[in-house]
Amino acid sequence: MLEMAKRGVTGRAVLLGLLLIPVNVFWVTVVEVKWYSLDGSCLPLFVTPVFILFLLVSLNLLARRLLPRFALSRGELLVVYIMVALSETLAGHDMLQNLMGTIIHPYRFATPENRWEHLFFHYLPPWLTLPLEKDHPVIKGFYEGNTNLYDPDIYRPWLKPLAAWSALIFTLIFMMLCLNVLIRRQWTVNERLTYPIIQLPLELTREEGVSFFRNKVMWAGFATAFVLGALGGLHHLYPFIPAVNVKQTDLRPYLTTRPWNAIRRLTVSFYPFMIGLAFFLPLDLSFSCWFFFVVRLAQIVLGALMGWDRGVDFPYLNEQGAGSWLALALMAIVGMRPYWPKILQALLRWDSPVDREEPMRYRWAVLGFWAGAAFVLWFSWRAGMSLLVGSIFFTLYLLLSLAMTRVRAELGTPHEIYFVNPRRIMTVVAGSEAFSNQDLSMMSFYYWFNRCYRCHPMPNQLEAFKMAESANISSRRLLGVFLLATLFSMVVTYWANLHLCYAEGATAKCRGFKSWLGWESFNQLASWLQAPQEVLPAPITALSAAFLFTVVCQTMRRRFLWWPFHPAGYALAVSFAMDYFWFAVFVAWLIKAVILRYGGMRLYRQAMPFFLGAILGDYTIGSLWAIIGPAANVLTYKIFI
Numbered sequence: 001m002l003e004m005a006k007r008g009v010t011g012r013a014v015l016l017g018l019l020l021i022p023v024n025v026f027w028v029t030v031v032e033v034k035w036y037s038l039d040g041s042c043l044p045l046f047v048t049p050v051f052i053l054f055l056l057v058s059l060n061l062l063a064r065r066l067l068p069r070f071a072l073s074r075g076e077l078l079v080v081y082i083m084v085a086l087s088e089t090l091a092g093h094d095m096l097q098n099l100m101g102t103i104i105h106p107y108r109f110a111t112p113e114n115r116w117e118h119l120f121f122h123y124l125p126p127w128l129t130l131p132l133e134k135d136h137p138v139i140k141g142f143y144e145g146n147t148n149l150y151d152p153d154i155y156r157p158w159l160k161p162l163a164a165w166s167a168l169i170f171t172l173i174f175m176m177l178c179l180n181v182l183i184r185r186q187w188t189v190n191e192r193l194t195y196p197i198i199q200l201p202l203e204l205t206r207e208e209g210v211s212f213f214r215n216k217v218m219w220a221g222f223a224t225a226f227v228l229g230a231l232g233g234l235h236h237l238y239p240f241i242p243a244v245n246v247k248q249t250d251l252r253p254y255l256t257t258r259p260w261n262a263i264r265r266l267t268v269s270f271y272p273f274m275i276g277l278a279f280f281l282p283l284d285l286s287f288s289c290w291f292f293f294v295v296r297l298a299q300i301v302l303g304a305l306m307g308w309d310r311g312v313d314f315p316y317l318n319e320q321g322a323g324s325w326l327a328l329a330l331m332a333i334v335g336m337r338p339y340w341p342k343i344l345q346a347l348l349r350w351d352s353p354v355d356r357e358e359p360m361r362y363r364w365a366v367l368g369f370w371a372g373a374a375f376v377l378w379f380s381w382r383a384g385m386s387l388l389v390g391s392i393f394f395t396l397y398l399l400l401s402l403a404m405t406r407v408r409a410e411l412g413t414p415h416e417i418y419f420v421n422p423r424r425i426m427t428v429v430a431g432s433e434a435f436s437n438q439d440l441s442m443m444s445f446y447y448w449f450n451r452c453y454r455c456h457p458m459p460n461q462l463e464a465f466k467m468a469e470s471a472n473i474s475s476r477r478l479l480g481v482f483l484l485a486t487l488f489s490m491v492v493t494y495w496a497n498l499h500l501c502y503a504e505g506a507t508a509k510c511r512g513f514k515s516w517l518g519w520e521s522f523n524q525l526a527s528w529l530q531a532p533q534e535v536l537p538a539p540i541t542a543l544s545a546a547f548l549f550t551v552v553c554q555t556m557r558r559r560f561l562w563w564p565f566h567p568a569g570y571a572l573a574v575s576f577a578m579d580y581f582w583f584a585v586f587v588a589w590l591i592k593a594v595i596l597r598y599g600g601m602r603l604y605r606q607a608m609p610f611f612l613g614a615i616l617g618d619y620t621i622g623s624l625w626a627i628i629g630p631a632a633n634v635l636t637y638k639i640f641i
Helices: 003-006 012-035 048-068 074-091 094-101 105-109 117-123 137-144 152-190 198-214 216-236 272-279 283-307 317-334 337-348 361-383 387-411 423-430 437-445 456-472 476-506 515-531 536-557 567-574 582-632
Strands: none
Touching: 003 152, 012 048, 012 074, 012 094, 012 476, 012 582, 048 137, 048 198, 048 337, 048 437, 048 582, 074 198, 074 456, 074 476, 094 476, 105 137, 105 515, 117 437, 117 515, 137 152, 137 476, 152 361, 152 387, 152 456, 152 476, 198 456, 198 582, 216 582, 272 361, 272 582, 283 456, 283 567, 283 582, 317 387, 317 423, 317 536, 317 567, 337 361, 361 387, 361 437, 387 423, 387 437, 387 456, 387 567, 423 437, 423 536, 437 515, 456 476
């Protein structure tokens, strides 16, 4: 029993995780879909799981004093946290919420003017949607509310399409898990990547949190962020109460003349949590993030000055982002070369010691990945997508997933890469006419899970393995926990979204319902079907140039110590991850640079608890406002956006 507690995967830990998953999923759904009052799943370190862990650790400290028999070990606390965090990869901003905004959208919003029914309804597989009239109670009730979800006539039509989508998403998540098994040892053990995102959960649970909770520097950072968030929330409710604006301040009113007014978005922010997270980034990365953001603005201004932006999308930032992220993915694969022979050895030798301690044997990971790939391609073919197009689509999707996982593991930075997705890359490179109408329809129907990747499952899986290693948790036992938490979270997320939408109305009272995602998916599809997109040299040039620049930047970084630019900083800056955070990253870079320059590593280590406390304090007050708002039925302050 003692050994099981040491490993962390105990019956009580798993049971507690399963009990907390519905709490977290429903909470996230309420605040993000109904109230749009906390975008906690948009951040690399999710807000609500950290808050739940903070409460658990606090209660556990009390239990250790009063009822030590019932106190949880560090490993058990981390298992619960991992399960709750994994639930948010499905319930969060860019996963199953998006599915609910897409699955029946065309049947609700088709009109004679947009001609959707004529253009593509016959290409949408009926077993993946609900092909009903817009005034059917199932469709109408979902969008308008005041409908009983638990009426069999209402929930039964959802069972088949949701089961089908679940099979696809679960298979993709399992494939990511297999990939993480194959890359884990090389990245975690051999390259010793730092995994900055997991520092706060590890510190919270270290020695059951005693040393962390007794650190006065941590509490100073906590109090600073908490007070700023509390004042911001009170000012939101009672404007006469003064507050310090740490959120976005728009600078565009000061840019009114050409070429400066070509900048469509420019804000400065002092998010405490982001300054805290960015403090743990390597200096070359944090410098590159804000520097390349400024370079990005300079490209826009130069394009306006020279007239290059008239009638086109200059400087083609989406294509630059695509080229850069694909380069990062391929460089991550090439960087695995030293470990390939060991993987091959494990595949050929049944008794190979190489993968003995891995979550699963490499041969099973390889077989699982290719079996999953076969199912995904069959699923897509059954839905109408050709095998060739399906293969290219999901290869690009997994390459982007791998790149984001590498960036998170090495650097811990946000990866809000808008509009860098397989559908856009394929149509930019080949033109929409290169694909059949059926292929274009399915690529658009798949748009919901690859438009953006903020709560992507793959980085969170690998970070969970790293936490397991740090706390001596059995990774093989954790593998089963992953799969159980994933399946359970899917069911709970479907229920939470349907319950909320049928009660409140997706477009009636739900402020954060993503109907706009359906418009993006199907308006673009209708446009291609009526006016095919041509192959243009400028976007392809931008994609290729970004790819080459990223490779050159990485090569220079490895060969010359003086090289100041990190390729991931460029990828993040041109793909909109830095829109909200660039100035906060600049502040963190400046603080860290000054500390290291004048105080060295000793002062840096002494300052670390302050910035961990700032993250925790900001997340805590943000979570409290996200509880107060729904409970009081008012829109409250949110710490992000």
